[in-house]
Amino acid sequence: MxxxxxxxxxxxxxxxxxxxxxxxxxxxxxxxxxxxxxxxxxxxxxxxxxxxxxxxxxxxxxxxxxxxxxxxxxxxxxxxxxHVAELSFLYPSVESALKALEAREFRLAICTNKPEPHARALVEQLGILPMFAAVAGRETYAFCKPDPRHLTETILTAGGDAGRAIMIGDSRTDVDTARAANIPVIGVSFGYTDTPMAALKPDRLIQHFDELVDAVLALSR
The missing domain is CATH 1.10.150.240 (Putative phosphatase; domain 2)
Structure with a gap:
């Protein structure tokens, strides 16, 4: 991997x-x-x-x-x-980007402040649960984002190494969590944030999931 x-x-x-x-x-x-x-x-x-x-x-x-x-x-x-997935939907090209990253032997995980049962139900109903080695929610551990241990424990649960990891998120919480864990972060411009992602200065900023593979590869060198 x-x-x-x-x-x-x-x-x-x-x-x-x-x-x-x-x-x-x-x-x-x-x-x-x-x-x-x-x-x-x-x-x-x-x-x-x-x-x-x-x-x-x-x-x-x-x-x-x-x-x-x-x-x-x-x-x-x-x-x-x-009713967790009646109206919700994956952003364009999410599934193809995840598959492309899997094909390049990256391990995938989710770290969310959503309760774990809700997170699992959502990604299962959206059809992408099998792609993830770990799904960690708000109560999975004794801490949650922006505590960096939420991120590092998720990586360990997935079988990975925090020294070879990247966070992808949409908010200040995600950027702060990654920074505190000394892990590179890719920000998406289209999520839920009261501060524009560009102002948070992630290591890479993407406007669309078509750009994700290149951003990941650039930070993985």
């Missing part, structure tokens, strides 16, 4: 905001509030389910108490797991 490539999931491999927002809106409607448009997703998605709920209810005009937040959080996780 040439090395290990560790991918973030939401906003990196797949457009998942439609299903995430659908679950949020389900609970907004149950509480008698108006659903939020998908255009709001960029402002809400990317920091975990609790932050999603907190931000979403605040945007809808009803901030939540900690107790109510916890109740809705647990219910939303269950609801979202049942």
């Amino acid at each position: 040439r090395g290990t490539l560790v991918f973030d999931l939401d906003g990196t491999l797949a457009e998942t905001a439609p299903d995430i927002m659908a679950s949020l809106n389900h609970f907004l409607i149950l509480e008698g509030l108006e659903p939020l448009p998908l255009s709001e997703a960029r402002n809400l998605v990317g920091a975990g389910a609790k932050a999603l709920i907190e931000r979403g209810f605040r945007a809808a005009g009803r901030p939540l108490s900690p107790e109510k937040l916890e109740t809705i959080f647990q219910a939303l996780l269950a609801h979202y797991l049942e």
Whole structure:
């Protein structure tokens, strides 16, 4: 194997905001509030389910108490797991890029702050789970991104070596995690981030998955 490539999931491999927002809106409607448009997703998605709920209810005009937040959080996780891939889809050329990297003997893994059961269900339903040697979620270990151990433990679980690894992600959290682990990072320009990826200065920036193989090879020399 040439090395290990560790991918973030939401906003990196797949457009998942439609299903995430659908679950949020389900609970907004149950509480008698108006659903939020998908255009709001960029402002809400990317920091975990609790932050999603907190931000979403605040945007809808009803901030939540900690107790109510916890109740809705647990219910939303269950609801979202049942509907995790109804509207979500892989970004263009993801599958072909992963296959091309597999053919070049790179080991593939996922490191996400999404709960592991939801991450596994999503990539399984999107048809790419068999490509990954490891899928590590928020609770897989005792720490999660931006703690660099989330990344390095994922690499070990996949059978890889942190000294021969690259992170691919869409957010400041991914860049900060990779930097803290002293691992090169490729940023994608199309994900969920409140700071443009170019401003975060990843080692390589791609606009499309057609560019991923060349970016990986450039950092693997």
